[in-house]
Amino acid sequence: MALINEHFLKLQNNYLFSDIAKKVNSFKVTHPKEKIIRMGIGDVTQPLAPAVIEAMHKAVEDMAGKDTFHGYGPEQGYPFLIDAIIKNDYASRGVFLEPSEVFVSDGAKSDCGNIGDMLRHDNSIGVTDPVYPAYIDSNVMSGRTGVLEDGKWSDVVYIPCTEANNFIPELPSRRVDIIYLCYPNNPTGTTLSKEELKKWVNYALANDCLIMYDSAYEAYIQDPDIPHSIYEIKGAKKVAIEFRSFSKTAGFTGVRCGYTVVPKELNAFTLAGERVPLNRMWNRRQCTKFNGTSYITQRGAEAIYTPEGKEQVKKTIDYYMTNARIMRESLQSCGLRVYGGENAPYIWLKTPAGLTSWKFFDKLLYETYIVGTPGVGFGPSGEGYLRLTAFGDRDDTLEAMARLKKWLL
């Protein structure tokens, strides 16, 4: 008799974005003629950069030649991509990494979930609230979260980020072993200054705590004073793993490529208190369970770092950030309280007239045919908020704002 991992039974029926997709599909059945504008899941809409397409075509040609064909690649990623990452994403900001500290993967979501393979089930978890649901759900699967009571997992420390504290998380009042930070933040679109981030690194250093730092949205930072990497903070290599993604940076949501940095200085502990380097463990895990990202994909990712690639990718990011500005201004002109959208592609808005997140989501869908993401789906402190993404097409974004203005004013 095969026994299941019963922690899976604690999960709510659907992952947040699958739940929303189901609701939108039912709406489509009853309203087949209405044009839906999707501002829910943060999926990109603009095509890949020409430099990426060209590099991928060339890589396909390589696969066609006996002498240039590639079979299994290194599980950690090809040196050509790792070198480009280190030089462009880190050395340019004064952060020096060794190639063996960077692990190329099929994206940040898988890595954020898989990283838990290395960690005991009884670590205590801290999350900023609202939070990207994959962090919580993957910990539920590993049995680290306890039971769900009134929308909160009993063994998770929730650190509220709301209007009341200007979306700045306070250090936890209860000890946590592992803390998840995502900046620029999904879902609120807010950021942390260097000083604020330093507080977390110092907390982790003082408490032997591990920080999971998701910086999937760093390419959207406009303000030069906001850190792009946690390793810009002194001491962070001793306490933090950093996740990066090409999904939002370069439109790779359908291509799948990202990377994770596990510094050599970073240790966790055995029950007996012995320090163990996580870099070695993650390498062992990847070699066993992962055969690397495809050669064609990695050649595409490498092209992002060429001069043409950089320019083309920046143009697309500017396009989405112009959407974000249009959305902020339109929503504010309707009297809504709006956050984010200045250094991130997400707009976090306070629902009008005290509506709950789901009530506002339903009204928005049924009365304006616009899909958002209910804030409470990201955690209890998200109640009374809704998230909209700026990843839409310009015409759709303008139309959505016109519909909202007509509806709200």
Ligand code: MLT
């Ligand atoms: C989101 O909408 O929060 C993201 O697109 C989800 C993801 O990156 O997996």
